[in-house]
């Protein structure tokens with residue numbers, strides 16, 4: 536099969552055709568509902584453009600034109616209206632950030648937060664975003680996934696001069712599409728994104744298609760290298776990331792996601808990890824992937840799933856009806872991504888004689904506690920009880936006490952809490968399961984009844 540290159544105004548020969556004209560044509564096609572085949576014959580950018588950029592829209596109002604997105608452990612960037620333009624102000628600066636209780640690092644963030652606050656607006660909105668650089672290094676901001684003029688794209692040296700320390704730059708563009716996007720430094724990306732200079736962008740549709748979500752969550756996936764006892768992320772790390780995060784928090788530092796039975800829940804995942812893709816798995820549900828940062832997934836291409844692979848440099852949005860109450864784990868299914876500050880160059884000790892090893896090590900390393908002979912599950916609990924020393928400012932393999940024992944997970948792990956009644960969004964108590972639906976130790980009578988010999 537051959538795919539012909541679309542002949543568009545962007546071709547070098549058609550210099551008389553301005554970009555604005557291209558947008559007009561793309562917008563007109565979308566608006567008049569011409570055949571999809573015609574739309575796909577346009578360039579990729581116009582196919583995701585859903586409003587006519589020549590048209591002027593009233594600024595979208597939160598609570599009226601859209602249900603505001605929730606950024607767990609984060610916030611939404613405020614704006615002010617100036618002559619119909621939404622004006623935002625991002626300030627890059629060093630930030631002391633807590634990843635989980637007991638682990639804080641000196642990162643770089645926006646407006647005092649790691650990651651930056653979520654930028655939220657409506658398709659058709661005109662936005663003006665000022666960026667003030669209070670870092671010791673030059674930076675830029677790239678608006679990942681947004682269709683905008685090349686000069687607003689934020690690639691240092693290519694589309695703009697870097698923003699030097701102390702300078703304030705102005706970006707201004709119209710949002711011509713809806714969906715889930717991201718922003719991040721595009722100057723010395725390896726260093727600056729590893730230090731935390733990333734954030735989410737949510738653009739709501741001007742005219743929603745389908746039912747609105749009752750709860751709309753935004754979660755950025757990222758990974759860090761913070762050696763136990765140190766206080767700075769290491770941007771040079773390539774493989775052994777040891778702090779894996781939802782919105783820059785590692786479990787038990789992640790805020791749970793709440794929903795009431797029957798709610799339509801939308802979760803927007805973005806991934807700006809340095810080197811990893813994350814398969815995010817939700818327990819208790821099957822969901823549908825409804826959009827990527829490239830646009831809505833056509834209904835004919837949507838399919839049910841329980842795990843969504845979020846590649847780095849991409850967003851995936853999932854939706855489901857919260858019809859199954861409970862406390863449901865939601866986590867990256869890469870098992871090393873639900874451990875925090877785990878040393879991955881450990882010797883294999885499973886099955887070793889713990890006492891013999893302790894006795895042998897004692898003369899050389901007094902106080903040594905041999906761990907790992909039956910797995911890593913007890914490590915966090917021993918640390919929590921103070922039996923086991925770890926360096927200051929570290930949470931090696933620490934999970935959390937749960938209602939039925941110790942939760943041996945850390946890192947990219949959170950909990951979806953679905954309740955029949957939520958008086959407010961702050962109910963973070965454990966789910967009270969019906970006894971008949973609770974797994975527990977089998978009784979002798981049950982074993983005898985079913986002929987199970989143990």
Ligand SMILES: [Cu+2]
Pocket residue numbers: 779811812813814867868869872947
């Ligand atoms: Cu992962």
